[in-house]
Amino acid sequence: MNVNEIAEKIFENDKRYVSRAISIVESNNSISAELLKELHKRTGNAYRIGITGPPGAGKSTLTNQLAKFYRYQNKKVGIIAVDPTSPFTGGALLGDRVRMNDIGNDPGIFIRSMATRGSLGGLSKKTIDAADVLDAAGYEIIIFETVGVGQSELDIAKTADTTIVVLVPESGDSIQAMKAGLMEIADFFVLNKSDRPGSDSAQTALKTILMMRDHTEKDWLPNIIKCIASENVGTIEIAEEIERHRKFMINNNLLKEKREENYKIRIKEIAENFLKNELWTSESELFLSESLKNVISGTTSPYQVAEIIYNNFKKAGN
Ligand SMILES: Nc1nc2c(ncn2[C@@H]2O[C@H](COP(=O)(O)OP(=O)(O)OP(=O)(O)O)[C@@H](O)[C@H]2O)c(=O)[nH]1
Ligand SMILES: [Mg+2]
Structure with a gap:
């Protein structure tokens, strides 16, 4: 099958080929660039949401709930989970992690996990390429789930149109988030596991940190939304906040600006890779x-x- 034929299958959202195409961009083999060139004309329609935060904060649980919410609106949802395979991230035990299996059988949902292991650099490139495949296949919402540790995970979350940072009430979480560079990339915060004690004081602490930052009246101020993802409490408020942020970006011409900036970074990276390979x-x-x-x-x-x-x-x- 040639590149054009594969592209046609993707435009029809043939999941087998969508999956195959993601493997192609993941392996970065010779037809990867050709395929992505072909797909590009059908991209730009998806809204990209980044969900990041410490290990075990409930990112997958929330992703699950949001995906269901968008399905009720009849939107197709693509999910790219960047798997934290590093033994150093700690956090939720493997058995305790939510695996998103219950939504995987929905024909309007596509879930793909991308391993960080063995992918020295280039992870954000591959993830963004994979998102382009889903965009071209007609997924209107694309969610990236990444663990908020490590530069490439932050880079991926940053490329989303709206970036959500998920924290939990445990004391010191907002301080940790600040250290990990999560504060800068959040368009808003979700304080998950609000069924646990300390969620009010965590919210206050986070608010105090946010208010200390320089801002003017016109700036977008990140909100803090409390939720209990495992009980589907707060999902609608989160979806509404995503929509509010999307409108703010569009009305202030920021969405176009952000996407241009992302393309600029991406094109430079591709061009620099050509040089590296020749060198x-x-x-x-x-x-x-x-x-x-x-x-x-x-x-x-x-x-x-x-x-x-x-x-x-x-x-x-x-
Ligand atoms: N009490 C409580 N538990 C929750 C809530 N949301 C998720 N959990 C649980 O927290 C654990 C971790 O949830 P995940 O959704 O896998 O967290 P994650 O952030 O995706 O974890 P990693 O991908 O491993 O970083 C699971 O056992 C969930 O059932 C919540 O609001 N309250
Ligand atoms: Mg997860």
Whole structure:
């Protein structure tokens, strides 16, 4: 099957091919770029929602509830869960994690999990490419679930049109969130597990932190919405807040601006990858390995080695 034929199947939302296409962009093989070129003309219609927060905060549970909510509105929902496979993230035990199986059989829902393991860099690129596949397949809502630890997870959440940070009442959570860089990317906060003690004081603490930031009357101020995702309490308020944020973005021309900025970052990354691939030929890799002993002994500096590699690359006519 050629790229055009696969693209046609995706435009028809043939799930088997949607799945296959995501595997293609994930493996980043030779037809990946060709396929994405073909799909691009049908993208731009989906609204992208990023859901991030500490491990075990209830992101999957909330994603589940939101997906059901949008299904009632007859919207197709694509979900990309960026799996936290790192043993260092801690948090919810594997058995305790919500697996979103109950919505997986709905024909209007597509769930895909993307592993972080073995994906050194390039994770955000692959995730965004996968979202383009879903967009082209006609999914009107795309939800990214990422654990709010690590730069690439934050990068993914940031590329969404609306980014939601999920926190829980446990003391210090908002301080942790601040440290992890979650405060800056939130369009609003969800204080989940509000059935637990301490949710009011957590809300107050979070509000205080937010009010300390510079803002003018015209700025969007992130709200804090309490919810109990496991009991479907607060889902409608969250969906309404997403809609309010979407309208705010559109009315102030910010959605277009944000998408332009995302494209700019993405195009630069793709172009830089072309360069990287050309730079690291087997000869430059070999030269690099052979130089290491001289770098260790102090006879050559890392800068000299890098300059030689770069100059050879230029000399080769690049
Ligand atoms: N008490 C209470 N438990 C909840 C609530 N929401 C989710 N949980 C439970 O919290 C646990 C973790 O929920 P998940 O939705 O898997 O959390 P997650 O943030 O997706 O977790 P990771 O993907 O592992 O980071 C599950 O046992 C849920 O049933 C809630 O509002 N209240
Ligand atoms: Mg989860």
